[in-house]
Amino acid sequence: MEKFDQLKMFNTLLHGGDYNPDQWLDHPEVLKEDIELMKKAHINCVSLAIFAWAKLEPEENVYDFKWLKDIIDNLYANGIYTLLATPSGAMPAWLATKYPECLEVTEQGLRRYYGERHNFCHSSPVYQEKVKAIDEKLSQCFGKHPGVIAWHISNEFGGDDQDSQCHCELCQIAFRKWLKDKYQTLDNLNHAWWNNFWSHTITDWDQIHSPSMQGEHELHGLKLDWKRFTSYQKLQFAKMEIQAVKKYSDLPVTTNMMTFFKPLDYYQWGKEFDFVSWDSYPEWHLEEDELSVASRNACFHQLIRSIKKAPFLLMESTPSMVNWKPINTLKRPNMHELSSLQAIACGSNSVQYFQWRKGRGSSEKFHGAVVDHRNHDNTRVFNDVKKLGERLVNTSDQIIGTINKPEVCMIYDWDNRWALEDVQGLERGNINYDLLFNHYYRPLWDMGIDTDIVDMTYDLDDYKVVIAPFNYMYKPGYADKVRKFVKNGGIYITNCFSGEVDENDLCFMDHHPLSDVLGINTEEIDTVDVRYWPNEIEFDDHSFNVKNIRALIHTTTAKVLASYKQDFYQGYPALTVNEYGQGKAYFIASHNDLDFLSYLYQKILKQANITNHFDAKLTLGVTINTRKDQEKELFFVQNFNRNKAEIYLNSSYENIETKQILQHQVTLEPFECMILKKTK
């Protein structure tokens, strides 16, 4: 295999999804129909064998790959490629019974019973050995099969439950070893965890135990390191699997990530895989409108793309509805196309589904699928999929090779999230980094400004504007990187409760680590019930409502742009800007409503001369993403409104699908997405 081209990955837009023929092997007529319907729906790629361990190794060391080979051969013969999964996401029953150490132990110290999926201890040598064995066998058997184009490692590492963790003795030992490698001495660890507090000094590594509601559950240093360790330990497991599948194969590897998934640091993870992919299940139709859901989903698409700054795969999505939400609403007409093309717009080179066909039984039998229990291809959903398939076929050549190239960047950081959400203070127990982050992202989406989203370890040199909301923790080197960025002309925007602690969650003493760049000193931070303590700030003769968090700061060299209008901090700075070197640094002291951020961002982006290049007046709910290559820019114009929307073009554009030339007023249907490029 030639070298994997990250930009042009797979050279065509993929369309397909999770396929479970292993549930239907005794129904050849179903398998036959599958191929026919896939071709009808323009499916060119399926994921196979994700939970097929029990079929692949029905008893210990007895492998049966024949059925899988037949399926892959047949798919390939019909022009359908395979993303081949390793089956580690769910162990077979015989393994759990024979080797109980493979099962997780709860934080109460109780061994789980067999069941569910994502149910294994990542530290278990037995489990590792068994997975390695089957992965290598799969590599040997399928690693050079022309129908197989990539490896799909396990499934949704970390599990359904965001807190799924193993506390067994093997994990304790591994955790202690990880700590020893990190801290070298107990003195270092005791200082980092501030263990003199509450007399928690550790005098022997064996005294350390994972956090548990049945033991320690407040020691921030321990909890933060445990989160780092569990992300690391699962990644070690994944790396073992990568090595196993690569034993006889050069195919690229990926694993399917999940939306704003707290337990895993996906920036760390991304490094170990050849390309990135994720499973997107936004909560359409459950709010008054789709805008915040659409923005949030776009935000994570952009984050995923930023991991490698390259195209990614949308690995799972539903063609219809899911079955695990409190309310499971059908996708309204056009929404399937729009939500699928949103992924493409943000850098995906695929639209893949969970699932191709609904199973007859068990817990996902009512989960949306391309093919239902009844009615074959004569369903609304099948036709939606087919229609989208046609659009992908028609646009693939123009899209492959393009990618988004933002000038704006936001800082999202898993360590920061882990530490921040664990803070005792503010609205304790109610600090949601994702909600806060998305609040600061939203105006960019409204404006159709593509944005990279990276963590504190990434380079900032490519960007004109960096936005770092609730950047509570500063990792080593981060402050200097920002200092240099601003000095060289960058615009940096941050806010209250930033720069509070170092990488060990120890408070910075004396002053904010960027006090010189920001030109301010921080003092207190107030959190209120806004019903009783409303406040506003005055900015450019506009008044904006303040939310529940308010920093009380003092300027040194900064200029005050806005001040509080009420309460005992009336007149205190609420927004400051500081000229530093060639650049500027903004500090938003008060956490404000969205209209403030919209106003501020528009002002700053205008000054910095940053636009989305799409020469039009948009309306609320219509957004733009832009993929480009050397020759062209493709504008994905997306209407997330439940009603028609009008936009007004100032230049002339071509619809790349219909070839129609658009000028002046254009009407988008509810949930319509158009792909335009400028006429030459």
Added chain:
Amino acid sequence: MEKFDQLKMFNTLLHGGDYNPDQWLDHPEVLKEDIELMKKAHINCVSLAIFAWAKLEPEENVYDFKWLKDIIDNLYANGIYTLLATPSGAMPAWLATKYPECLEVTEQGLRRYYGERHNFCHSSPVYQEKVKAIDEKLSQCFGKHPGVIAWHISNEFGGDDQDSQCHCELCQIAFRKWLKDKYQTLDNLNHAWWNNFWSHTITDWDQIHSPSMQGEHELHGLKLDWKRFTSYQKLQFAKMEIQAVKKYSDLPVTTNMMTFFKPLDYYQWGKEFDFVSWDSYPEWHLEEDELSVASRNACFHQLIRSIKKAPFLLMESTPSMVNWKPINTLKRPNMHELSSLQAIACGSNSVQYFQWRKGRGSSEKFHGAVVDHRNHDNTRVFNDVKKLGERLVNTSDQIIGTINKPEVCMIYDWDNRWALEDVQGLERGNINYDLLFNHYYRPLWDMGIDTDIVDMTYDLDDYKVVIAPFNYMYKPGYADKVRKFVKNGGIYITNCFSGEVDENDLCFMDHHPLSDVLGINTEEIDTVDVRYWPNEIEFDDHSFNVKNIRALIHTTTAKVLASYKQDFYQGYPALTVNEYGQGKAYFIASHNDLDFLSYLYQKILKQANITNHFDAKLTLGVTINTRKDQEKELFFVQNFNRNKAEIYLNSSYENIETKQILQHQVTLEPFECMILKKTK
């Protein structure tokens, strides 16, 4: 003893309740007063020894029945009969300490400590042996006592907690054996549970474990079979007890059931007992009015009667209030009579209380009782009871021998409930079969139409109309039974999310099992937040609001009676009817507000010429039940309004208690119940 006459059971209306002299043996003055007050209150029957094990067998194999014999003798001498209980509902402390295996194990695998009641493992051989021994001794001692009229087996099987279940190793073994008997082979089991999904294939029976949040908690097949098993296992225990008490006795046996109690399939249970009885604790006075509570209580009375299609006993009720609700409100004046006579109206041959006298201590000391801690017979409650007692004495002869004979039947099915409430889809985790079922029952209650309520295994031939709401599961043979019923002229009414799965919770493929009878094809099912997706249907020029669940269907031979007015399925069928053979089948695609069902039922019943035979115009909140024999119909006219109600008679009726002749306008006091029959 002559054969037990189910229709005339006990030949007189019983009045009494749970009596616990074992708490007062050292207070002979209390015991003496009990007899005096019972006679004053027209008590003719008490339940004895329900939780008296520690008094009956104070140490292992040492029995003391003397006190009980004295009590029963004395009651009998005073004209009061005894329903004699077996004491298995709560084990004595010595037993738990000596034989820990008798205590349940939680789903975490932890053995419970001694305490509470309903606290035993039904699989424990030791517990079974100990219960059998004491039951046989009770049978020997009291089985032919002239004062004892029936056996009351244990108490409220299944416990206070709807999830009370034992997960001990003995239960695991019993469960596996039950599965082996049912499925014969693991292939059958794996197919039924759809175990290829998530690689759950079982290759050894010993791999099977009960569902647990600490292990498998989503596998529908396993969970459904576990529910069936636990209902079965408890029933085996009850059958063992039945056999034990019948060893030396021919008396009929019963056990006290509970309202819409999920864990036990009471239709299966009913078969094993000579008559059915239940404990009714409706939540009077806690809502804006009493109507939905009254309707729900009537619904379960009707279900209980339908189990054997014979009179039943109201085994427990409170004369005043309970003490275990979030708010414990006193019964308002007249409500005690009304709620007691509601039971009689629906087929009960008794009004029994928990409890005769309040204990001094422990957890039910503030539970309503006929006799309070203070004031002897000089209380509002005692007088209410006494007054009711007089009414029972006066009407007993006329009521005994009558029974309700409905022409309408509804399908309520425990397997369906277990499967439906476990569905992942719709409003997952919020699917309440009882609420849904009662919604479809309510208009019948409003109209005063008596209704049988049976499960899918019962015969339908006796009925003109069968209503099967949310009949998600179709058991084997059910579809054919309905097909024949409609073919022969029956009217069948069903709705969205019916006919989805077979008895293993496996989806029916290709088409709805009654698609021919209903004349439709089903496609999708939408669940929405109605705040954002309101909808209405148009039916006979009326508009009705649609609730959160909406099926999208297509007609084949059916006629569309109503259509959706909004959303992308505007114009889709919302209500259809299909002529099939001599009958008709209605399909309600949209789950609608109550007024729709009222309108629809009235229309259908009118066409089918079904009435309650009571020739009057009722007002809302006044309902009718009808008990009849060869010669007469007794109409129980019940006003559940908090205010007076007027009804308008078109014929002339006699009040069977006052002998008054009623014509034209009649006024019912708040919560008044009159018993009328047509004048000759």
Added chain:
Amino acid sequence: MEKFDQLKMFNTLLHGGDYNPDQWLDHPEVLKEDIELMKKAHINCVSLAIFAWAKLEPEENVYDFKWLKDIIDNLYANGIYTLLATPSGAMPAWLATKYPECLEVTEQGLRRYYGERHNFCHSSPVYQEKVKAIDEKLSQCFGKHPGVIAWHISNEFGGDDQDSQCHCELCQIAFRKWLKDKYQTLDNLNHAWWNNFWSHTITDWDQIHSPSMQGEHELHGLKLDWKRFTSYQKLQFAKMEIQAVKKYSDLPVTTNMMTFFKPLDYYQWGKEFDFVSWDSYPEWHLEEDELSVASRNACFHQLIRSIKKAPFLLMESTPSMVNWKPINTLKRPNMHELSSLQAIACGSNSVQYFQWRKGRGSSEKFHGAVVDHRNHDNTRVFNDVKKLGERLVNTSDQIIGTINKPEVCMIYDWDNRWALEDVQGLERGNINYDLLFNHYYRPLWDMGIDTDIVDMTYDLDDYKVVIAPFNYMYKPGYADKVRKFVKNGGIYITNCFSGEVDENDLCFMDHHPLSDVLGINTEEIDTVDVRYWPNEIEFDDHSFNVKNIRALIHTTTAKVLASYKQDFYQGYPALTVNEYGQGKAYFIASHNDLDFLSYLYQKILKQANITNHFDAKLTLGVTINTRKDQEKELFFVQNFNRNKAEIYLNSSYENIETKQILQHQVTLEPFECMILKKTK
């Protein structure tokens, strides 16, 4: 040391707080700054070593007290006294690892892991021995140090979690022994717990197990005794510590109590300590106004003072905000002074903080402190503390030696609380004795009437009025004490659901234990949803709303003052008064809104000629507490309003701080507190 003078304790108002130099020993510049800033802020007393075990005994039997001695010496040299703590509140990690028996066992029977604080088994002989050893060593080393003025035993006994309890086998044994000592025979225990109910008869002491959701959790007698035992067992532990620190020292001892802390009977506890102290963290600024929070805090201040009827110490409070509430709001300007002086006003001889300086790490790093991570003494908070320090210095001489001397008393009783909140009945699970009690306390606070708050074992002779709301349990001798109190001219006020049970939670039979004194018979008690069952009572031509609880009573000799206006008990007595001997007894049958109690109390206090001696017309939110000695009365006039308040003086007063003479109209700033005395 001379005898500890409870009235003049410590001879000066203390100002200081928890000081943790053990977190900063490697930062001598920090320790140096501490002394400088303390002196600036008028700090004269710190609490030391509260959680310093790991520093004091870094490995088993190896003690290091040197650093502590240096700190104490240095503080003393700078005029700052030390309250020296024993470190038992949090064990070091080495101890937990070596002696797992020291760790608590949960109610599931699972041993906790090491972590948090208040994490030890109070029954463990090993833990007791280790604590005793270090306490005695501290006594020996510091017991006569001139800088140390008292012992601070452990910390907040009973832990953060109100349910923190150990269920280990050592505790089971201790519990059984405690029961054996109490009941002597199982017959006595079985009767007290009413164990014939549900067959719970105990036939061997070893059958007894602590209450647990995994076993018995409803048996009131068991639960009540377990609460008594756990309070007792912790107190035994505290007494062991008291003995240990007194081994080489005559210093007085205290321990820091917590607001309305359910698990410990502080009246019992108070007896064992030389003086009482507590940690006050009211929820300022989280409601629409501060009044209910201020009243509740005053209520507990008064309770704490009443324990010994002597001055107490405010041992902890925050100078700014806490970090563990759902919303952590900064103290508004003046609030720090007001809330601190509220403590003094109610009898405190100190204002102590948690904490002097914020730590850099772990769970309290964002908890309010005098000194922040940044800005040294240049903060709003530091200046607030300093300003208060000046006021304490200026007023100390006048305040020391004074104390509040109420004529009104309320009965608050821990046994009553434990039993009442466990009642099954009324609004089961929602009975909050503290909320109910504070409802009946609030009007006294509004009127500025100082009130003692004692339990049923205290003498009543000092008072003119005794108010006993929701006095459900009557301990032995209580009824007679009240009888004598009223006979001798006292005014007794009680209400519905009083006098229901004896000390074993067994219902009183036949009549209310004070039916003669109250002149009534009780019958039923109604609990309703007031939305559906509103009611009012008519009293002196005023109408007052009735809340959810309504007793139905009958008068014998009492006079009816108010009656119900609605429902079936319209016309029933709602408020009665009975002349008995020289006194009067009021019974409030209906639980009413606050305005009723205000009206009633004003009327009664006026008749009894009870005032606060402060000759002025107050406005809502301005309250008075009065400390006095032989020569003077000091009036603490406190404005808890967020706005200015006007009061109107009818006499002339001197502000003891400014020496200003005040007459007629006086304006208080928001949250201002003035200390006044009458001009001579």
